[in-house]
Amino acid sequence: MSRLVVVSNRIADPRKTAAGGLAVALGQALEASGGLWFGWSGRIAENGAPGQGEVNRQQAGAVQLVTLDLSREDHDSYYLNYSSGVLWPVLHYRLDLADFDSGGIAGYRRVNQLFAQKLKALLRPDDIIWVHDYHLIPLAAELRAMGCEQRIGFFLHVPLPPPLMLAALPEHDWLMRSLFAYDLVGFQSQTDVTHFERYASDELRAQWVGQHGWHAFGKTLQVRAFPIGIDVDEFQALGEGKDAREMFEQLRSDYARRRLLVGVERMDYSKGLPQRLKAFRTLLQNYPENQGSATLIQIASPSRESVDAYAALRAELESLSGAINGEHGELDWMPLRYIHRNVARKRLPGLYRAAAVALVTPLRDGMNLVAKEFVAAQDPADPGVLVLSRFAGAAEQLSEALQVNPYDTARTAETIQRALQMPLAERQQRHAALLQRIRAQDVHWWRENFLRALRDTQEPEKEP
Numbered sequence: 066m067s068r069l070v071v072v073s074n075r076i077a078d079p080r081k082t083a084a085g086g087l088a089v090a091l092g093q094a095l096e097a098s099g100g101l102w103f104g105w106s107g108r109i110a111e112n113g114a115p116g117q118g119e120v121n122r123q124q125a126g127a128v129q130l131v132t133l134d135l136s137r138e139d140h141d142s143y144y145l146n147y148s149s150g151v152l153w154p155v156l157h158y159r160l161d162l163a164d165f166d167s168g169g170i171a172g173y174r175r176v177n178q179l180f181a182q183k184l185k186a187l188l189r190p191d192d193i194i195w196v197h198d199y200h201l202i203p204l205a206a207e208l209r210a211m212g213c214e215q216r217i218g219f220f221l222h223v224p225l226p227p228p229l230m231l232a233a234l235p236e237h238d239w240l241m242r243s244l245f246a247y248d249l250v251g252f253q254s255q256t257d258v259t260h261f262e263r264y265a266s267d268e269l270r271a272q273w274v275g276q277h278g279w280h281a282f283g284k285t286l287q288v289r290a291f292p293i294g295i296d297v298d299e300f301q302a303l304g305e306g307k308d309a310r311e312m313f314e315q316l317r318s319d320y321a322r323r324r325l326l327v328g329v330e331r332m333d334y335s336k337g338l339p340q341r342l343k344a345f346r347t348l349l350q351n352y353p354e355n356q357g358s359a360t361l362i363q364i365a366s367p368s369r370e371s372v373d374a375y376a377a378l379r380a381e382l383e384s385l386s387g388a389i390n391g392e393h394g395e396l397d398w399m400p401l402r403y404i405h406r407n408v409a410r411k412r413l414p415g416l417y418r419a420a421a422v423a424l425v426t427p428l429r430d431g432m433n434l435v436a437k438e439f440v441a442a443q444d445p446a447d448p449g450v451l452v453l454s455r456f457a458g459a460a461e462q463l464s465e466a467l468q469v470n471p472y473d474t475a476r477t478a479e480t481i482q483r484a485l486q487m488p489l490a491e492r493q494q495r496h497a498a499l500l501q502r503i504r505a506q507d508v509h510w511w512r513e514n515f516l517r518a519l520r521d522t523q524e525p526e527k528e529p
């Protein structure tokens with residue numbers, strides 16, 4: 066069997082905590098198959114020169130981690146300015162937040178070349194290479210230009226917007242063309258695949274050749290949806306652990322006579338946090354029985370703090386949460402517990418299980434793993450209810466969740482109220498259906514399906 070080589074910007078020791086869907090899912094997937102994981106070390110070499118860097122090697126269980134420090138200039142232009150400041154907002158339908166003039170594109174190209182150069186030196190001829198996410202879209206094109214003929218697949222963890230939105234990106238043509246250097250491209254949802262297909266046919270004049278194939282630039286590319294999942298067994302086992310049980314018992318006793326709602330994410334404008342807090346405030350106003358009872362624990366861990374839009378979001382949330390507690394709080398009860406920190410992963414299942422309702426209401430999300438983790442953590446005999454944005458990729462699979470439009474404050478509040486009042490039998494029924502789905506389409510299913518499809522692609526074609 067050929068060796069699996071995974072490449073992503075963010076990597077994490079699979080045995081440790083990581084906030085961010087990509088690192089969590091890849092850690093779990095790689096741990097199961099072994100192989101090599103190549104990416105940024107997370108460190109900045111303050112005296113390093115742009116386009117250069119030394120690799121570090123480390124063994125983490127079955128996985129060999131090979132990482133690269135980035136120079137300050139590369140980090141800022143490739144990661145902060147272009148990946149986080151341009152690609153992330155555009156791919157999440159937020160043209161208003163993209164800083165198109167930051168000049169990060171030069172660093173983005175340079176770091177992709179650097180990754181390709183360093184990676185090439187580690188590759189064996191029969192390796193199978195799997196590249197992840199928007200930071201590394203042109204990586205295969207760089208590898209091919211250096212003569213690599215291995216099979217290379219790409220998975221986009223975030224959404225792909227409609228063609229005319231993508232076309233706002235000054236480099237859209239170059240970027241989307243470079244996808245044709247891969248053998249297989251995977252997206253999270255059918256909606257994303259549809260957007261790709263419209264872009265490929267309208268903008269690139271690619272030809273549909275059947276069987277998920279698109280032909281352009283002398284190359285046939287396979288394109289399919291592979292919705293990412295979680296490791297349900299691992300997460301449930303974590304829930305049996307001491308830390309999760311203690312968390313659960315603590316919260317159950319603190320909130321014995323109250324109703325607990327929970328939200329967990331990185332602090333990101335894609336997650337719809339201000340809209341969620343406003344819906345929660347409307348819940349307290351429109352359904353006064355929740356006054357003195359409904360409590361929302363909102364965890365929003367620090368993320369990309371040196372990007373302006375994230376600093377602005379933090380200020381907005383701090384002011385909004387202060388206003389809600391000021392308006393509705395009582396001497397012995399605060400409606401909102403807003404925490405701007407990480408929760409240790411081993412405690413998370415306890416937090417989820419203690420909650421009557423989870424609010425997973427992004428404005429746009431590739432998939433959203435928190436929704437799936439919440440379902441996995443519930444007690445099937447007395448499960449909590451998932452309130453899920455219809456704009457999360459997970460909404461395509463999780464039809465038994467209560468789905469909302471997070472921009473519609475009043476109806477989101479109404480749906481939260483419905484979730485809080487849902488009879489036990491309906492909760493059990495919905496939970497059983499959701500659990501069955503996330504089990505059937507878990508992270509192993511995702512990995513195996515993608516890699517099978519990649520292995521089944523035609524032998525890589527030689528450049529003419």
Ligand code: ADP
Pocket residue numbers: 083084085086087089329330331364365366406407408409410413432433434435436438
């Ligand atoms: P994203 O990839 O945009 O961060 P996902 O919901 O797909 O969103 O994945 C987030 C992952 O990171 C989940 O596994 C979740 O448990 C973890 N995570 C997110 N926020 C936190 C937090 N504040 N504390 C601990 N873990 C977190």
Ligand code: G6P
Pocket residue numbers: 075084085086087088149198199222223368369
């Ligand atoms: C999302 C992206 C990942 C990214 C993660 C955390 O999950 O899809 O590629 O790693 O957010 O963001 P960060 O910028 O800290 O890597």
